[in-house]
Amino acid sequence: MSGLRGYELVERIGNLLRVELRQEGAKHGLQPAHLQALAYFARANRYSNTPAALTEYLGVTKGTASQTLMVLEGFRLVTKREDKDDRRVTRVALTAKGRSLLDKLLPPAVWRCANTDLGAATAHRVEAAMAELLCALQIANQSRTFGVCNTCAHLLHEDGRKFRCGLTAEPLSSDDLQLICREHAVG
Amino acid sequence: MSGLRGYELVERIGNLLRVELRQEGAKHGLQPAHLQALAYFARANRYSNTPAALTEYLGVTKGTASQTLMVLEGFRLVTKREDKDDRRVTRVALTAKGRSLLDKLLPPAVWRCANTDLGAATAHRVEAAMAELLCALQIANQSRTFGVCNTCAHLLHEDGRKFRCGLTAEPLSSDDLQLICREHAVG
């Protein structure tokens, strides 16, 4: 019971979406990897909006990630600026153009359509199953989880509605809690 | 409710597996696309073991599919022969080497591991959810379903344990029922 059947299903789903993403992105001169990167920076928090974090997130080499970012910057979809505390670090942020393009392209039309067809209840159940699967895969892969602060083991609840990161000791707003963090930990 | 969260999950799962597939395949000089093609022909039935069917399955152009096949043939992982009835058509079959390599590489180790960690019951539930999602996506995409004969609307049950394809009128063995067919139809 190696789960080959399940694996084939995931492969096909991923492939189908990838083909769609390629077609849609091509209309704007973008490849799947570009859109993945753009989507990442749209949701990355202040500890995670760097090329190095993207490298880990996508599982590619830093050279590849750097190239991807150069393309996005060339299209004026993201901006880069030097970190003022650590001058080795580059901070990446979406431009308004990048954000509106992302809203238009993701998720792909075929996904929105399928999601509607499934209905809210089924879609939610499928989503939960995939979350479970992803978690297991990340553990098996010993890779970072890149979850949101809201679900992080480092999150500290203070009195009232205040939150703080246990790693950096910095306070977190409620918006912060919805962002992806490279230091995210489970358990 | 566009299902962006669910989409991100699928993207991440697909990406994680793709990275793994790339690393494993690289040890044998194979790219992800090669292994996908190899896996397809391992399961394709007699109506579907052609480059044209692979083209539809992977959602790429026929030129791309042709190149992929040339690589596989070069590595002696598949063989090609001309169809005797329609000489435009090429039939593709795995070699013993191709089959054993596939058994070794798919599903990737990280998948087997995650599958074990999840446990049989959960793995089955996740698999069912994925099947449902894939079906909805294929309908939304108006793409062929590439299911097995066992689940096909064309399948005719004859007396006893005999089966026949309603499209080609040919008899189907019980092994045939487990193979992928490009003419597969739902409903």
Add this chain to the structure above:
DNA sequence: GTATTATGGTATCGAGTCGATACTATAATA
């Protein structure tokens, strides 16, 4: 029965991905 069109497949080219390696700049550590 021949001309036309459709289908299956290959060849070739260019744009782009991605990994590998080498390199620079800055920070952290010995």
Add this chain to the structure above:
DNA sequence: TATTATAGTATCGACTCGATACCATAATAC
């Protein structure tokens, strides 16, 4: 101060993929 680690870029080669053109064969039109 010297060494090492980290963040990022530059460059190169192998490869993917789409686009286009092309060839052979089958199906269809007339």
